Structures are given as C-alpha cells and as structure tokens.
Amino acid sequence: MLLSRTVSRLFAKDIAIDLGTSNTLLFESLNGIVASEASVISIDRRLHGKNPVIEVGKQAKNMLGKVAGPIIAVQPIQYGVIKDFMAVSYMVSALINRYCMRGIFSKPRIVFTVASDFLETEKESIRESIFALGIAAEVFFLEKSLASALGADMIVTAPMGNMIIDVGGGKTEVAIVSLGGIVYSVSLPIGGMYFDDEITRMIRSKYSLMIGCQTAEEIKKHFAAAIFSKKNSVNIPVKGRDQSSGNPRMAYVTSYDICQSLEMLISRLAEEVRFCLETISAELVSDIAKHGIFLTGGGSLIRYLDKYIERVVGVSVIRVKDPMCGTILGAGKIVENLEELQEFLCL
Ligand code: ADP
Ligand code: MG
DSSP states (O other): OHHHHHHHHHSOOOEEEEEOSSEEEEEETTTEEEEEEESOEEEETTOTTSOOEEEETHHHHHHTTTOOTTEEEEOSEETTEESOHHHHHHHHHHHHHHHSOOOSSOOOEEEEEEOTTOOHHHHHHHHHHHHHTTOOSEEEEEEHHHHHHHHTTOOOSSSOOEEEEEEOSSOEEEEEEETTEEEEEEEESOSHHHHHHHHHHHHHHHHOEEOOHHHHHHHHHHHOBSSOOGGGOOEEEEEEEETTTOOEEEEEEEHHHHHHHHHHHHHHHHHHHHHHHHHSOHHHHHHHHHHOEEEESGGGGSBTHHHHHHHHHSSOEEEOSOTTTHHHHHHHHHHTTTTTTGGGOBO
C-alpha cells in the first residue's frame, strides 16, 4: 500500500483537459475530475520572461472588468475559439500545478478536447506553447463530440448513429457519432454567452436599464426557460444603470420577457437540428429515433430546452445527468486507458 502510494508519486498521472469558452475542467487518471474552473486568467504584463500569472479560474473571473494598468484579466477562449495560446498554456499550467499530483520522474501526457473544426495549425500552436512551458511529456487531441458521447455512455464503436448536441458557453456543436468517429458535425454560433447577450439587449431596450454580463448570466440561470409557463411567471428585481441618467436603478423584469428574448436563438438551434436530421441517411435517422437525441453542455440547463427541441424535431431528447461534466467524463475514460484507446485520438 505504502509502496504503491510512493510509486504513484514518482510518475505523473495522465490528464484530460476540457478547454471550454466558459469553463475548463481537468480529469486526472485514477483520481477523476480534480478541477472545474472558469476559463479566465489574470496576468501582470510587466513580468516579461517570468511567470506572469496572478490568478486563474473563479478568482480571475471576479477580476474581469475591475483591473487596470499592467494587470489584465482575460478570457483566452472566446465563442469557442482560442484567441491567445500562450495565455491558455499559462492557465493550464497553473491549474495543473494547483490540482494535479506532480511526478518526480515524469511529466503527464495531456489529452485536450477540441472542437471538430479545430485546425492543424491551432493544434501545433497548443503543442508549442505547452512544450515551451515544459508542462507535458506528450499532447493529444480528442474531438469534443466524441468525448461527450463517451461521457453519456453511448456505445460509440458500433455501426450505429448517435446524435449529441453540446450547448456550450460560446457555441453549440451538433454531431452524429458512429463507428468510433464523427460522421456529421456542425458548429453553431449559439450558446450561453449569446443567451446572456440577448437578455442584456432586451433589458436595455425594453426597460432602459444597462446590466453587466454577470448579472445577465445569473438571471438566465435562475429564470430562463425555452417554453414559457404562466405557472412559473415571476417579476424579477434587476439592478442596473439607467440608460439616460446613468444613475443606479432597479426594474422588475418579467420572466415572460426573458423567455421571449431567447426565443429566436432557441428556435434557430432546434431548426438546425431538424435540418441535420433531414440531411443524413434514413438509416442514421432511424438509429437516432430509436435511442433519442442526447443534450449536454451547461447551456442545455435552460429549462425545457429538451422539450422544445423534442417538439420541433419529433424525436425524444434526453438531457445527460451532468451536462457541465459530460465532455470531461468522456475524455477521462480515454486517459484512464490511454494505451488501448489511442484510436479515438487525433494527433
Ligand atoms: P463551455 O464548455 O463552452 O465552457 P459549459 O458547458 O461549461 O461551456 O457551459 C457554460 C455555459 O452554461 C455558461 O454560459 C453558463 O452561463 C451556462 N449555464 C450554467 N448553468 C446554467 C443553468 N442552470 N441554466 C442555464 N445556463 C447555465
Ligand atoms: Mg464544453
């Protein structure tokens, strides 16, 4: 027992990392999910050549919009696209140092989940910046939709179509997985941040009140629904800044208005799913109709989103048990067994 614990300290464990627009999750082999943090980093720009990281995750998120001068708080992944590879690597490095066991004799192998439209050049940039910081022994990539399908316990290796919709912070990926690969995928500019933007815009135009993005996100999490129900109708007290006077003011925003503000994005999402089902072969459609469509990602927590899509496409929609963790749990299955499951990875 003591010997095995000592040996485990000598060699680093493999790590899966789900880099999301809103959240970054880490899974360490044998230990499971060890971190779930906001994808935000604050940096001191004066520290050239030295480690410039001040904070990562939730603490850095609290600094957004509140720091000035040489200190900046940034979201290095925006609307699903990595905008700053070095900042991502610093963020990853800080999270690994904080949450993972350090090996004395080896560095971890890291599996990153990436969107289906992630380019070769982007993979190279990730590799370069990760190796530049000396964080990993090897770097692999796994398509997010495949990871989400594994996380939802789908049998992905059979010749059988499974549809998974991942509503993330900055985009929605609709994919069909069969025979261990992705046979169809589309990435849509719809997601949690777009919902927040719509809520912000509606409150500004209808209530002449300006609110920040964190307020909009809180309103969404508590009151947004894809289908309005009179039974749950409430007036929500919202604090913001009056658009004309600039003074602080409170308004009572109706939950009906919140639902209405999201209607266009949600109906577009459902229409895209319907379009996808019209495009693919009849065999795949019949597989999907048999097992249902799986819904994952934090954005899928909007109340009744599953029911809304179900009504539009006429196929049952199942929200996975833990939508915020679906992708990392699937990627975790791969790192638990990296030697045998390398076929799922893209280099
Ligand atoms: P990503 O993988 O792109 O980082 P996540 O799957 O972590 O995205 O989902 C993050 C999004 O989920 C955020 O926009 C967040 O506001 C949203 N979200 C989290 N909880 C809820 C909820 N209860 N209702 C609606 N949206 C939610
Ligand atoms: Mg995600």
